[in-house]
Amino acid sequence: MHFHLPLLLFLLVTVVPSDAGLLAQGSDSLVHAAHFAHRRAIKRSTGLAQDLRRAFAGILLDQPSSSGTTGRVYCVSVSGLSSNNTSSTGSGSNGTATSVSSGSAASASGTSSSGSSGGSSSPWKLIQSYQGSNFFDGWDFFADADPTHGTVQYVDQGTAQSSNLTEINGQGHAIMRVETTPQVSGNRMSVRITTTATYTGGLVILDAVHMPTGCATWPAFWSNGPNWPAGGEIDIVEGVNDYSNNQATIHTNPGCTIPSSNSSALNITGTVVGGTNCAAAETGNAGCGITATQSNTYGVGFNSNGGGVYAMQWVNSGISVFFFPRSSIPSDITAGAPQPSNWDQPMAFWPATDCNPFQFFNSHSAIFDTTLCGDWAGSVWDSAGAAGQAQSCAQRTGVSTCEAFVAGNGTAFADAYWEVSYVKIFQSS
């Protein structure tokens, strides 16, 4: 990556004033306070980490701090943070695959775009279908360094195909793998793809049979708009390592919040995990996340259940993410004529009352990626207890660092693959 960043905004992630204040309180014991501060720091850096994939212009520098430990300084180009305009970009460091406007991409759409079998009264019209032998048409392969500092080398389409990282399998499903060569000296090859088509508002449906899982993995299916975070970001499927509960998150400009962290009040099945402020700049880039309560929503539980369907609805009333396990996919979805008003509660909902979905989000491209280690999966290698993962990856693998595991344990990545039946993008009809 080239760092031609015009101006950098630095956020120090180790000890910040709030932690110092915490220590000064001298509440219980200093040890307890320090432990708490440490956890806060991990949580904060995890939030940042998640988002540095999003903060396309972001780079991470390690620099020694006075205390001798390594401090992490996150740098986000101001053009990325201050929304309006990135006319000065073009430094290859933004990490985005340029989103060409839709139009021409439509022709690339896969086989059966005629799924709408005369279906009844769906308010949605299919505009893009990625499915079958042409699944990969209409996506750009991102082949630069991972913006989130994972130990992966994203490869172009030709390399992905010749290296057996992508294929359409016997069921007509799209496969996206991580390289499983037993030992590698540098990064492992992986795949990150972005739709050339863009959409503002709409309904995006993903049917996946399998998703990447296991220690060191950090897969996501998500979308974002231009001039991050001005165009907004919507993370539909995301997690790391051996997590079993999905997290959906949005990241926006200041002014977007969740009205409550009460699941009943929001009418959702999920749980608000962090704060209710979705502004990237005001939350250390963390945004506002909602975690699923069921363990069949992500990772091993998702895969052993034959996966399922995720649907993201972006309409005047707000943005929702729904999950349906394989055995309970609504028939209107299967018929290609989705009727969200008939569906059960979403796992996540960000109501328009406190976050105008057409002010804070526009012109999104959908993205798949699988990175390894990096800012999130790597930073929680030693942690246990989050999102259904009982044991840390360090314990589980017997390997002390994420990077060493990636370099030396390639066969462990046999399950680090996406198997996607389809992605469909609908607009209101």
Ligand SMILES: *[C@@H]1O[C@H](CO)[C@@H](O)[C@H](O)[C@H]1NC(C)=O
């Ligand atoms: C960006 O846009 C906002 C309004 O959307 C405006 O208040 C602000 O001044 C603009 N900033 C720049 C740098 O143009």
Ligand SMILES: *[C@@H]1O[C@H](CO)[C@@H](O)[C@H](O)[C@H]1NC(C)=O
């Ligand atoms: C960004 O700024 C440039 C010049 O400063 C201007 O020409 C362009 O129209 C602006 N673009 C947007 C999207 O505001």
Ligand SMILES: *[C@@H]1O[C@H](CO)[C@@H](O)[C@H](O)[C@H]1NC(C)=O
């Ligand atoms: C982002 O990077 C790509 C290629 O790396 C470049 O073509 C594009 O202009 C950049 N976009 C922005 C908004 O900086």
Ligand SMILES: *[C@@H]1O[C@H](CO)[C@@H](O)[C@H](O)[C@H]1NC(C)=O
């Ligand atoms: C591609 O990888 C899969 C999974 O490891 C394997 O089953 C298949 O045989 C490979 N195909 C080729 C052509 O190497």
Ligand SMILES: *[C@@H]1O[C@H](CO)[C@@H](O)[C@H](O)[C@H]1NC(C)=O
């Ligand atoms: C959560 O919201 C529900 C429904 O609005 C309400 O009945 C309940 O008391 C709320 N719970 C809390 C802890 O505020």
Ligand SMILES: *[C@@H]1O[C@H](CO)[C@@H](O)[C@H](O)[C@H]1NC(C)=O
């Ligand atoms: C909650 O969602 C269900 C299902 O979508 C809906 O039937 C119900 O009216 C909603 N309740 C409230 C209070 O919005």
Ligand SMILES: *[C@@H]1O[C@H](CO)[C@@H](O)[C@H](O)[C@H]1NC(C)=O
């Ligand atoms: C990782 O590789 C080491 C060295 O080959 C091996 O001893 C260990 O069993 C492997 N662990 C896993 C979980 O694959």
